[in-house]
Structure formats: C-alpha cells, structure tokens
Amino acid sequence: xxxxxxxxxxxxxxxxxxxxxxxxxxxASAACGGRKDAVRIATDDRWRQFAGTTxxxxxxxxxxxxxxxxxxRPFTELTGINVNIVTLELTALVQKxxxxxxxxxxxxxxxxxxxxxxxAPYSKGxxxxxxxxxxxxxxxxEGGFAxxxxxxxxxxxxxxxxxEIFALPYDCPTMVWQYRADxxxxxxxxxxxxxxxxxxxxxxxxxxxxxxxARWFNDNTDDVAYGTGHQAKQHDSLxxxxxxxxxxxGGDYFDHGDRLGRYGTVEPGxxxxxxxxxxxxxxxxxxxxxxxxxxxxxxxxxxLAPALTSGxxxxxxxxxEYAAGNEQAMPGxxxxxxxxxxxxxxxxxxxxxxxxxxxxxxxxxxxxxxxxVNWATxxxxxxxxxxxxxxxxxxxxxxxxxxxxxxxxxQRPSDLPNILTAPAVRKAWQPENIGLRPKIPMWNxxxxxxxxxxxxxxAGDLSPADAMRETTARINRITDRGWSA
Amino acid sequence: MSLTATTPARNAAPPQRRGAxxxxxxxxxxxxxxxxxxxxxxxxxxxxxxVIAMSVSQVRLLGGVSFGFVGAENWARxxxxxxxxxxxxxxxxxxxxxxxxEMLLGVGLALCLWKLLRGRNAVLGLxxxxxxxxxxxxxxxxxxxxxxxxxxxxxxxGLAGFEGDLLGGTYSAFAAVVLMDVWQWTPLITLIALAGLxxxxxxxxxxxxxxxxxxxxxxxxxxxxxISGVLLVALLIRAMDAIRYFDIIAVTTNGGPADATKVxxxxxxxxxFRFFDLGYAAVIGLVMLAVxxxxxxxxxxxxxxxxxxx
Numbered sequence: 001x002x003x004x005x006x007x008x009x010x011x012x013x014x015x016x017x018x019x020x021x022x023x024x025x026x027x028a029s030a031a032c033g034g035r036k037d038a039v040r041i042a043t044d045d046r047w048r049q050f051a052g053t054t055x056x057x058x059x060x061x062x063x064x065x066x067x068x069x070x071x072x073r074p075f076t077e078l079t080g081i082n083v084n085i086v087t088l089e090l091t092a093l094v095q096k097x098x099x100x101x102x103x104x105x106x107x108x109x110x111x112x113x114x115x116x117x118x119x120a121p122y123s124k125g126x127x128x129x130x131x132x133x134x135x136x137x138x139x140x141x142e143g144g145f146a147x148x149x150x151x152x153x154x155x156x157x158x159x160x161x162x163x164e165i166f167a168l169p170y171d172c173p174t175m176v177w178q179y180r181a182d183x184x185x186x187x188x189x190x191x192x193x194x195x196x197x198x199x200x201x202x203x204x205x206x207x208x209x210x211x212x213x214a215r216w217f218n219d220n221t222d223d224v225a226y227g228t229g230h231q232a233k234q235h236d237s238l239x240x241x242x243x244x245x246x247x248x249x250g251g252d253y254f255d256h257g258d259r260l261g262r263y264g265t266v267e268p269g270x271x272x273x274x275x276x277x278x279x280x281x282x283x284x285x286x287x288x289x290x291x292x293x294x295x296x297x298x299x300x301x302x303x304l305a306p307a308l309t310s311g312x313x314x315x316x317x318x319x320x321e322y323a324a325g326n327e328q329a330m331p332g333x334x335x336x337x338x339x340x341x342x343x344x345x346x347x348x349x350x351x352x353x354x355x356x357x358x359x360x361x362x363x364x365x366x367x368x369x370x371x372x373v374n375w376a377t378x379x380x381x382x383x384x385x386x387x388x389x390x391x392x393x394x395x396x397x398x399x400x401x402x403x404x405x406x407x408x409x410x411q412r413p414s415d416l417p418n419i420l421t422a423p424a425v426r427k428a429w430q431p432e433n434i435g436l437r438p439k440i441p442m443w444n445x446x447x448x449x450x451x452x453x454x455x456x457x458x459a460g461d462l463s464p465a466d467a468m469r470e471t472t473a474r475i476n477r478i479t480d481r482g483w484s485a
Numbered sequence: 486m487s488l489t490a491t492t493p494a495r496n497a498a499p500p501q502r503r504g505a506x507x508x509x510x511x512x513x514x515x516x517x518x519x520x521x522x523x524x525x526x527x528x529x530x531x532x533x534x535x536v537i538a539m540s541v542s543q544v545r546l547l548g549g550v551s552f553g554f555v556g557a558e559n560w561a562r563x564x565x566x567x568x569x570x571x572x573x574x575x576x577x578x579x580x581x582x583x584x585x586x587e588m589l590l591g592v593g594l595a596l597c598l599w600k601l602l603r604g605r606n607a608v609l610g611l612x613x614x615x616x617x618x619x620x621x622x623x624x625x626x627x628x629x630x631x632x633x634x635x636x637x638x639x640x641x642x643g644l645a646g647f648e649g650d651l652l653g654g655t656y657s658a659f660a661a662v663v664l665m666d667v668w669q670w671t672p673l674i675t676l677i678a679l680a681g682l683x684x685x686x687x688x689x690x691x692x693x694x695x696x697x698x699x700x701x702x703x704x705x706x707x708x709x710x711x712i713s714g715v716l717l718v719a720l721l722i723r724a725m726d727a728i729r730y731f732d733i734i735a736v737t738t739n740g741g742p743a744d745a746t747k748v749x750x751x752x753x754x755x756x757x758f759r760f761f762d763l764g765y766a767a768v769i770g771l772v773m774l775a776v777x778x779x780x781x782x783x784x785x786x787x788x789x790x791x792x793x794x795x
Contacts, residue, residue, distance in 0.1 A: 091758065091759060094758075094759075095758050098546055098761055099546075101546060101547055102546035102547070102549065102550050103549070103550075104548070104549050121761070122546075122547060124547055124548075125547050125548075233739070233741060233742070234738070234739060234740060234741020234742050234743065234744070235739055235741070293633075294633075294648075294649060294650050294653060295633035295634070295650045295653060297650065297653040297742050298632075298633065298650050298652045298653045298742075303632075303634075306634060306635075307634055310634055310635075312634055442760075444759050444760050445759075445760045445762070448755065448759070448760075452740075452741075452743075452744055455741050455742050455743045455744070456743040456744065458742070458743070459654075459655050459742050459743035459745075461655075461743050484543065484545055484553075
C-alpha cells in the first residue's frame, strides 16, 4: 500500500537500481575510454614540461633499482614528475607486464625489460626509443647510444634483425670468478707446489685447473668446508651456471649463438646441445659438481652468495653485483677474475637488463617516461648509484668507467665496492668472452627444459650424454611449436 | 465446511480478470534471486566458459587478448604428455601421503587431547598454531630451517648422522615437503576430530565399558564409527586442498631437484605464468578441476550413503 508522500518499496528499489546503473556506466566509461594523457606545460625547460605527472616503473627487486628508489629526489626536483616504483621478483614482474600489455593498458609506463622474458616475447609492445631520442622537444641522450657498452646495448636493447632500440641498458650483472683472496694468498706456494701451476685466479686459468684448485681446498685445508660452490638448484640459476662451462668448451644452444645472443630471433633453428662439445661440457660440469659443496644443488644465486661470505666455500662463479655484499661481510678478503677457460674460450654469462617504455602509453605519458629512462641511465645517475648505500649495480656506460674517481676506486681501499670487479667484468664483456643466452621468445620454456634435465643429471637420473640429448629433443619440440605473442 | 475440492480442467486457461496486469514470466522470487545469480555467473560461469574456450585456442596477449581456434590440439598434447602423466602420479603419491599422515596423526592427537582433562585448551591452542601460518611462510620457515649453511634442522640431522642436504636429494626433498604440509594441517584434523569426539554420548561409552569392551574395542567399534561422518568431512576438506598443493613447494624446491617435487599445480603455474602457454594451461587446469570435483563427489557420495548430508 502506498501512502501519498511516502516512498514505497518498489519505487525505492527502482531508484536504487537506476543509481547503480548510472554509477556503473560512469565507472565503465572512465575505465574503458576515459584514459587521460599527461598534461604538457608550455615551458622552455625540456625537463620540466611534464611536471605534475606520475609515472609507474615496474622493476625486478635488484640492487640497482633499490639505489634508484633511494635516489629519486634529484629526478623529481629536475622534472617535477613523481615516480612510483614497484619492485617484484622477476617471474611476478613478467606476469604483470604481460597482463598490462594484454589489457592494452599502460599501468606501468616504464618496464624493466629482461631480454629473455620481456624483450624477446613482447618487443612489439615496447616503444622504439630512437624516436624519442631524436625528438628535439625532449632532452637528448647524453653521450648518445654509442656511450653504452656495445654488447650490452645489443643484448639488452635490441630484438630481431631491425635497428630498433627497445630498451636502454640499466644493469649488467655478469658472472665472474669470486674467490677468497686471503686464502689464495695464504696457501699460494703450497698449492702451486702441489698442483704444478700458479693457482692465482685469472682468465688464463682453465676449468680443469679450477676443478683441481677446488679439490685441493677440499683435501688440504680446514679454512673452508669446500673449495667451490655452485648455484645448481633446479632453477634458472643452474642454466646460468652451466652455460659458462658449455660455451667455454665450445658448445652452444643453437647455431650462430653469438648473433642469437646479441640480436635474437623468433626462429632459432635446431638445438645443438647434442653435439660433442656440449656433451663434454656436461660431463665436466657433473664432475665439477661432484666435488662441490653438496648443498650447491639447493642454491640459486641468493643461496650461493652467503655460502661464500660465511666462509663455507673458497670460490664460486657468481654475479659480480654481489661484490658489495662480499665486501660488507669480509672487507678486503675477496678477489674477482674472469671465469676460467675451457677448450674454446672463457665465457662469462651476461644477465643485464634494459628499461623500456610501454607501447600502450599515450603520447605525453611516453615523453614523460622517456625523461625517466633517460635520467635513470644517465652517467651522473649511474655514478650516484655506484656510491649508493642502498645497493646499486655497476654502470652500463663506457664514459662512467673512464671517470678518474671510478678508475681510482677499482683499487683497494675503495668507496665503491662493486667497482672492484671492474677489471674482471671489463674483460668479461669483450665480445670474445661474453656469454649470451639465446634471445628467443620461448626461452623461458627452453630454460626450464635445460635446468630440469641438468638437475636430473646431477641427481644421477641421467648420464651427461642422455641429459643433453633429452634437452635437445625437448627444445626442438618447443621451438617447433613456434611463437606468436 | 466441505473438504471436497474440484480440480480445474488441465487444459482450461486460467480466468483472466479484465484490466489485471499480465503475470510476468519471472516471479518475485526469481527477480530477487537474479542479482545473486548474475554475480555467480560473472564470478564462476564466465571464467569457466572462458577457460574452456582457451583450451581449444592459442591465446595471444599482445594488442589485447585474442583466441585463435586450434581445435583439439591442446587436448591431444595433453594426452601424449609423458611428463604431465608422471606429475599426476607424483601428485597422487603426495596426496595419499599427506592426507593419510594427517588423518592418522590428527586422530591420534585428538584422542590424546580428549583424554587430557587438565590444560586441554592450552595444549590445543599451541597445537593449532601452525594452521594459522600462511603456507608460503611455512615454506620459507622450512627452507630456512633446512638450509645447509644456517638451518637448525640441518644441524640437528647432522648430529644424528645425516650428512646430505635435505632439499638436495630427490627422496629427502619430497619427504620434506610432505612433512611441511603435515606439520601445518594435522592440527586441523585434530580440531575437527576432537569436536567429533566430544559429541560421542557418554552413556554409550559407559555401556561399552560395562559390557567389558577393551579400550581398543571401544575405539574401533564405538568411537570411530561415531565420528566417521566428521572425519569424512575433514578428509574432504584436506583432500581438495592437497590436490591443489602449491605454495610450500614453490618456495622451497620449485619442483626440483630433478623434478622430484614437481606436482601438477606447479606445472600448471609454470605453463600459465612462466611460459604464457595459456591454451595448454587451460587444459591442465580443467583436468585438475575435474579431478577435484570427482574427489569431492566421491566423499559426498559416501556421506550421502551414510545419511549424513540431510
């Protein structure tokens, strides 16, 4: 019954439904078609034309990003742009980036573009940075693209056969030989007498000598529990650790590995892990792991680093950016060298990454994002990160390594512990020594096949030859399926 | 008053009052239920049908999600995937071990607590603690405690003569992740079983005692049958969880070493969110869903046969 002037239940429900529909439509229109571009301010200062804009940068939780996050104020003061930094574990980052690109959104304007997990599969969703670098209304790239270390610009920034540059090299972790210099000095003469060669780590050492040094530590000292440790968990780290040996012995994942590593392709051809050099490398790797710390099979790079700094092992191959942590734990007791040679060469796997701009960004957002990408990879920012208490990596620009204060810091005592590795990584980055994984969009799946079969080999389930042949068959199946992003 | 009623002719049209509004096809109740049903459709049915569509498609992400129809290709791949078959076997072994151990230990602990007259609540409170920890934290705890550099359990096992690395061996790693799950979820079984035990009538137990039944006979013939319905519910809950076990393995072993702990949920995650092979991941997910539903139906069927669902 309805009384005059009193709302009955039906009217109330209708009103509520109408209001809900109105709100829903508004929300939907805001979500679907209401994206607004950043506002461009009329100013002569090319750095400040997007003041007031907010950018989102998604990055792996790495030391360089920790340093950037701690050192953002100069960028905000320079540009008036606020930057939100989201740091995640790499797998989670890749998921978020993929979903952002799939949704046609640019929730993340600036992307930490891992060459193998983001750049290769999603290069079509990233902006060609050459266009922004050439835009006269925007600040240019200090030193130009040529200031970046060439192998790194290719590996972290390009994909496919074109000239496009999708990312600027942002960090450059590279595996080097990390060792307890104090123990090598202490036992040098005895070791040299027993082994019959100078055990000092360096590019002239061979993997066979590395093996013998490790065994010598196992058998002859109580200073450490084991001579060597490795990152041989069933994880990406196992593939990285093995790749150093594979390339050193002349093996490779595919034909033309150098070109595949620098530029990448969608069609890599047949896998070559079933060749004799690859099998020889697998045999050596299994032998090496048999005398390594048994816990190596449970460590990734984050597990291996504390094993070295806690005094459990005398040496290991690990990413050079752990140097700062080493120096903090035992100042002055570590040394760094390029990884040993195999029958073919010394190979040091490169794990660097670039930062890219999401292709879904609107024009002004894109320009604002360029300001951040430009600043974050600028020489002065890289120098500041090198000295950051929050972590920091090593520079990706040649000009920074040439600075007198950086040159001076390569020797102890040094205020910039990461740069103590500079002589080792400089050799490691030379084209003949760098180790580059195949930059293919289906690498993640191939990577999993590689480290799973290697893990089976280390567990004794497969012989080295069978592991390599099985991996070859699996990789061929994966690449035969092709890729379409 | 007459109790006789006349039945209207079946085909006779109901009399319609002139000017009366035509009755809606959907009655009041249907209209009141509509928002809930729509919400359910959005939350369940649309994703389900989307996943089914994905399972016969190649899913592309760039430039907006798009499905390219590939027919039964993903399903054919599923039927010939030897690795996945092994992972299903591993999942079933894991399922039997975890659920079996949890039921045994949980009922055993519940019986001990039931007999405990003083401090039962305090002991129960302590016992329940693992259940309140997020599984991912249990995984991290397990990883740290078994770490060969600083892990307490590793050190204790070393004192007992175990030299290897718990998470480094294929059998020991599998046992470790089983035990982590058992540690976390046995208290749930204990709690449910204890609730069942407290509802066993005192009079029946006294009658059994007067008839001379031993403790074991009373347990086997009176107590366990009395709580069997409750135990089945516990089993149902844990069984459905165990088949989807993911967190602890992802944090501790990531499926290794040598695939020893790679169960189907880990493979599903890997396929969907590492390889972005969403079509094949949809197939794996749908089969997992079917298995989970089958297990649930089996338990509900047993409950129904016992007349416990009414």
